[in-house]
Each structure stands twice: as C-alpha cells, then as structure tokens.
Amino acid sequence: GAVVSQHPSRVICKSGTSVKIECRSLDFQATTMFWYRQFPKQSLMLMATSNEGSKATYEQGVEKDKFLINHASLTLSTLTVTSAHPEDSSFYICSVDSGMGTDTQYFGPGTRLTVL
Amino acid sequence: TQLLEQSPQFLSIQEGENLTVYCNSSSVFSSLQWYRQEPGEGPVLLVTVVTGGEVKKLKRLTFQFGDARKDSSLHITAAQPGDTGLYLCAENRGSNYKLTFGKGTLLTVNP
Numbered sequence: 223g224a225v226v227s228q229h230p231s232r233v234i235c236k237s238g239t240s241v242k243i244e245c246r247s248l249d250f251q252a253t254t255m256f257w258y259r260q261f262p263k264q265s266l267m268l269m270a271t272s273n274e275g276s277k278a279t280y281e282q283g284v285e286k287d288k289f290l291i292n293h294a295s296l297t298l299s300t301l302t303v304t305s306a307h308p309e310d311s312s313f314y315i316c317s318v319d320s321g322m323g324t325d326t327q328y329f330g331p332g333t334r335l336t337v338l
Numbered sequence: 339t340q341l342l343e344q345s346p347q348f349l350s351i352q353e354g355e356n357l358t359v360y361c362n363s364s365s366v367f368s369s370l371q372w373y374r375q376e377p378g379e380g381p382v383l384l385v386t387v388v389t390g391g392e393v394k395k396l397k398r399l400t401f402q403f404g405d406a407r408k409d410s411s412l413h414i415t416a417a418q419p420g421d422t423g424l425y426l427c428a429e430n431r432g433s434n435y436k437l438t439f440g441k442g443t444l445l446t447v448n449p
Contacts, residue, residue: 265426265439315380319435327437329348329380
C-alpha cells in the first residue's frame with residue numbers, strides 16, 4: 223500500500239495562532255486525500271475531502287474558513303487550523319485514496335494538536 | 339446519526355484468551371473494512387469483506403461477514419499483548435469513497 227507521512231507528528235500552540243499540518247503521499251500520486259479528526263477514545267470523523275487542483279469538500283458542521291485545506295500537488299495536502307482554540311485540540315489524521323476505484327485508503331500516522 | 343454500531347466498546351482480557359467483537363448496521367453494507375489503530379498512530383487496514391457469508395483469516399484473526407451483509411465480526415484466537423489497540427469497522431456508503439467509521443472497540447490484552 224501507499225506510504226503516507228504527516229508533519230509534524232505533534233504540535234503545541236497558543237490559543238489564537240494558526241497551525242499547518244502536512245500530509246504527504248511518499249510513493250503514490252494522490253488525486254484525493256481525506257482529513258479526519260479523532261478525539262480521545264472516539265472514532266475518526268471525516269472533516270473534508272481534499273481534491274488536487276480544486277477546492278476541498280467539507281463535511282456538514284466543519285467550518286471551511288477555520289480549517290483551510292490546500293492540495294496543490296499530487297503528493298501533498300495541507301490542513302491549516304486558523305485561530306486555534308483549546309477545543310480544536312485533537313488527533314488529526316489524513317488518508318490517501320488508493321485510486322483503484324475501491325474503498326481502500328491508506329492512513330497517515332496522525333498529528334496530535336494541543337492548543338493551550 | 340450513528341450508522342455503524344460496534345460492541346463491546348471496551349474489552350480487557352488476559353493473554354491467551356479468545357475474543358469476538360462485532361460491527362452492526364440497520365442497513366446493508368456495500369462492503370466493510372476492519373482496521374486496527376494503535377495509540378498515537380493512524381489506522382491500519384486489516385481486511386475488506388464484500389460478499390455475504392464471507393470468511394477471511396489473517397493469522398489468528400478471523401473475519402466474518404453476515405449473510406445479509408448487515409453485520410460483521412472479528413474473532414481473535416489466543417490473544418497476545420501485541421493485539422492491543424482500537425479495532426474499527428468502516429464502510430463506504432457513497433460513490434465518492436468516503437469512509438464512515440464505527441466508534442470502535444478498545445481492546446487491551448494483559449500479559
């Protein structure tokens with residue numbers, strides 16, 4: 223399967239600052255990537271679908287102006303949490319669609335965001 | 339609305355014991371995936387089941403897909419501490435490959 227990396231693996235920031243998280247597909251060209259958020263002891267909740275060269279599609283209840291997604295190349299998607307607040311503290315995980323016309327996604331290792 | 343229900347939510351057992359966890363839905367799955375997620379890491383795909391009644395084995399893990407494709411189970415034989423993790427089932431209900439996850443079963447295998 224595809225190898226997916228995320229950077230940083232963990233970040234601590236002050237309330238009101240913006241944080242950028244990178245998701246890279248290391249060995250696979252990804253037209254579509256997905257961003258998930260996971261709170262402690264809870265499941266993954268899809269935030270948005272990132273499409274290379276076009277605007278991201280956000281799930282209901284996810285603020286697009288707060289969670290900015292850029293998918294400028296086939297190997298990189300970025301999620302920027304703008305004006306972060308403590309309630310944005312979570313585990314953010316990206317995944318890459320396999321592109322095989324199936325349900326298969328390959329997940330990154332996640333980024334732990336803590337907003338003080 | 340919770341589309342996938344997983345049970346039990348938590349499970350703590352001793353090494354060597356067997357266990358089964360479940361994933362259920364009120365509607366038919368098109369296909370179902372099982373993942374294991376270790377703390378601080380992303381989920382790793384274990385298996386995809388597609389056909390009703392299908393049984394797949396992965397070493398000590400046995401996955402079953404119900405005949406009606408509304409439920410699935412994961413059975414682990416002789417559990418080991420390395421099996422500890424969050425077991426998630428997930429389904430694609432649309433045509434855009436978006437996955438919906440269940441809440442997961444948090445398994446702890448004590449040595």
